[in-house]
Amino acid sequence: MSTEVVKLKPGSYKTDLKPVWCPGCGDFGVLNALYRAMAQLQLEPWNTVVLSGIGCSSRLPGYVATYGFNSVHGRALTLATGVKIARPETIVIAVGGDGDGMAIGGNHFMHACRRNLDVTYILMDNEIYGLTKGQTAPTTPTGDKTKSSFYGNPEPAVDPVELAISTGATFVARGFSGDMKTLTNLIVQAIQHRGFAFVNVMSPCVTFRGESQYGILKEKLRLVPEDHDPTDRLAALAFTREKDVLTTGILYNVDEPSLVDRIAHVRELAKAQGPEPTVKDILQTFFPSF
Numbered sequence: 001m002s003t004e005v006v007k008l009k010p011g012s013y014k015t016d017l018k019p020v021w022c023p024g025c026g027d028f029g030v031l032n033a034l035y036r037a038m039a040q041l042q043l044e045p046w047n048t049v050v051l052s053g054i055g056c057s058s059r060l061p062g063y064v065a066t067y068g069f070n071s072v073h074g075r076a077l078t079l080a081t082g083v084k085i086a087r088p089e090t091i092v093i094a095v096g097g098d099g100d101g102m103a104i105g106g107n108h109f110m111h112a113c114r115r116n117l118d119v120t121y122i123l124m125d126n127e128i129y130g131l132t133k134g135q136t137a138p139t140t141p142t143g144d145k146t147k148s149s150f151y152g153n154p155e156p157a158v159d160p161v162e163l164a165i166s167t168g169a170t171f172v173a174r175g176f177s178g179d180m181k182t183l184t185n186l187i188v189q190a191i192q193h194r195g196f197a198f199v200n201v202m203s204p205c206v207t208f209r210g211e212s213q214y215g216i217l218k219e220k221l222r223l224v225p226e227d228h229d230p231t232d233r234l235a236a237l238a239f240t241r242e243k244d245v246l247t248t249g250i251l252y253n254v255d256e257p258s259l260v261d262r263i264a265h266v267r268e269l270a271k272a273q274g275p276e277p278t279v280k281d282i283l284q285t286f287f288p289s290f
């Protein structure tokens with residue numbers, strides 16, 4: 001009997017759900033790059049989970065034929081932490097928007113970076129809250145008018161790439177949803193990285209930031225210089241908050257023990273102590289009369 005190995009194609013990862021994003025939304029580019037990256041790596045859908053919070057971008061898990069969960073606002077990385085710790089062999093991909101990841105989920109982002117959690121996090125940065133109809137986000141450039149800052153955003157913006165490098169992520173890249181080839185390659189390398197891999201994707205919201213965003217961003221984009229040393233943290237940081245320039249590519253990439261590596265011995269010690277405790281056993285340590 002011969003066993004035929006079926007080769008998965010980008011389309012193999014599509015679900016029957018059709019994306020409800022506005023025509024021209026940058027998130028289509030991110031989804032397609034993810035399908036291509038998954039096919040390139042031949043990711044096993046039964047061994048992969050895609051998790052998100054809430055937002056237009058956070059609808060993405062519904063369009064990917066793996067395990068997945070569209071959870072609550074700002075909590076993609078808390079779920080990712082739980083799944084990866086419980087099932088270290090699973091490929092965990094968290095996705096979401098700039099509001100989800102930098103505002104309500106900002107705290108979780110910082111700690112996922114610091115822990116060097118072994119997951120890939122793709123942030124679709126449209127510099128706005130899209131789902132709730134156009135309010136200012138932490139990434140909205142200073143001075144830009146939005147539905148909630150009619151006279152121009154008075155706040156300084158955060159650069160998620162700078163935050164990721166500063167707080168301990170070991171793979172940090174920036175991509176553009178309009179550059180499919182580079183983005184696919186960045187996602188492939190992020191998934192292959194052992195540790196917290198962060199890809200900040202400039203992904204225009206044509207409805208609340210305007211169609212001109214593609215042109216505005218394209219003007220600013222340039223590929224990271226070939227002679228950049230991605231292990232040089234200060235050099236990587238220099239590519240953040242650049243004036244009128246957005247450098248794309250892998251800015252930072254180092255090899256450090258991931259959280260999964262750091263707790264491997266704990267797992268072994270626990271196993272050596274006998275059968276795993278039940279939920280009741282655990283509760284009884286807090287409430288002896290339970």
Ligand SMILES: Cc1ncc(C[n+]2csc(CCOP(=O)(O)OP(=O)(O)O)c2C)c(N)n1
Nearest residue numbers: 054055056057073097098099100129130131
């Ligand atoms: C606890 C909580 N607070 C606020 C909201 C409302 N809310 C839903 S999505 C969102 C922001 C979405 O922006 P972003 O994460 O950037 O995603 P986008 O829609 O731009 O892709 C907000 C504030 C919510 N759902 N839950």
Ligand code: SF4
Nearest residue numbers: 022025056130205206
């Ligand atoms: S509102 Fe913006 S982010 Fe949401 S689907 Fe439409 S274009 Fe995309």
Ligand SMILES: [Mg+2]
Nearest residue numbers: 097098128130
């Ligand atoms: Mg957004």
